[in-house]
Each structure stands twice: as structure tokens, then as C-alpha cells.
Amino acid sequence: MRKIAIMAAGLALAQPAHAYQDVVISNVKAGALASMCERPTDALNMDPCNSFIVGAADALQYGRMVCIAKPDGYPYVVVGVVRKFLADHPEHHGLPAVAVVDMALIEKFPCKKAR
Numbered sequence: 001m002r003k004i005a006i007m008a009a010g011l012a013l014a015q016p017a018h019a020y021q022d023v024v025i026s027n028v029k030a031g032a033l034a035s036m037c038e039r040p041t042d043a044l045n046m047d048p049c050n051s052f053i054v055g056a057a058d059a060l061q062y063g064r065m066v067c068i069a070k071p072d073g074y075p076y077v078v079v080g081v082v083r084k085f086l087a088d089h090p091e092h093h094g095l096p097a098v099a100v101v102d103m104a105l106i107e108k109f110p111c112k113k114a115r
Helices: 002-013 017-022 030-036 047-062 075-086 097-108
Strands: none
Touching: 002 030, 002 047, 030 047, 030 075, 047 075, 047 097
16 A cells, blocks of 8 residues: 555656646645744754655655755755755745655756666
């Protein structure tokens, strides 16, 4: 069952940003995630903000949706990228939180297509 949920999340993340309304995912909005992420914290402190980001990033990395070449300091990198994206793009706060994590990480760590 868990594998199915992970695969479904991966498929949901594979859709273009406008298609997120067409898939069934949690109702956690990016604005709620942004509110959880307002307080500065150590990226290794798994508060609700960081836990959500790292969990979504792990699913994206596992599903090869993002390609983070050097995972040294992985939690610091993904948390920093997503927190900055959330702060810089309040226009996306109405989208599902996982969609915004997806956008932030794909923008920063796109996978190069095999030729």
C-alpha cells in the first residue's frame, strides 16, 4: 500500500503545475506550509515545515523528478531552496504545498534528459 502511495505521489508530481488541481493529493496549501516555515530553524530540526519539505524532496529525488547531484548537506540544501521559493513566490500559496515544493526543486535541480 505504501509503495502505491509513493508511486501515486510521484505521478502527481510529474504533472505540469496547472494539472495539480486534477489529481487527488492532500489539501495542505503552500500558504499553510509558508506559515509553518516563517520561523528560522536548523534544517536538521525536523519541525513540521522541514519534515514536509524533506519528505517531499525525498519522494521527488527517489522518483527521479529532481536530480540533486551532490547530496552533502541534503536537508540544508532542499530546505533552504524551498523556504526561499515560498518567501519569493506568495502568488503560489494557493496551490498544494507539494506542488510548490516540486516547482522549487525542479527549478533548482532539473534532471538532464538522456540523449
